[in-house]
Amino acid sequence: MAPTLYLHWTATGYDWIRPGHYHAIISGAGRVHRLHAYSVDLPAHTYARYSNSVALSCACMGGSPDPWS
Incomplete structure (x- = not known):
């Protein structure tokens, strides 16, 4: 069975x-x-x-003072 890929947003x-x-995190600068x-x-x-999955995530909430910006 092929692995499952899960994409996350870390908030x-x-x-x-x-x-x-996570197996890998992509920072705000784009570095893996x-x-x-x-x-x-x-x-x-x-x-x-x-089990049998890979988790990749983006660290995406970096605005200041509002993290949603």
Whole structure:
């Protein structure tokens, strides 16, 4: 069975890069931060659907003082 790809929006600041949640995070500057091998199961990213999957996320809420800007 082919792996499932999950795309996430972290709803955090542009520079939020934390291991343990996603396999890779794309920061506000567009840099891809590879945090875990794609073969590793990370149970934090999608409840009960993390086996044989890859989680990619964008750190997208960086506006100040309004994070939605």
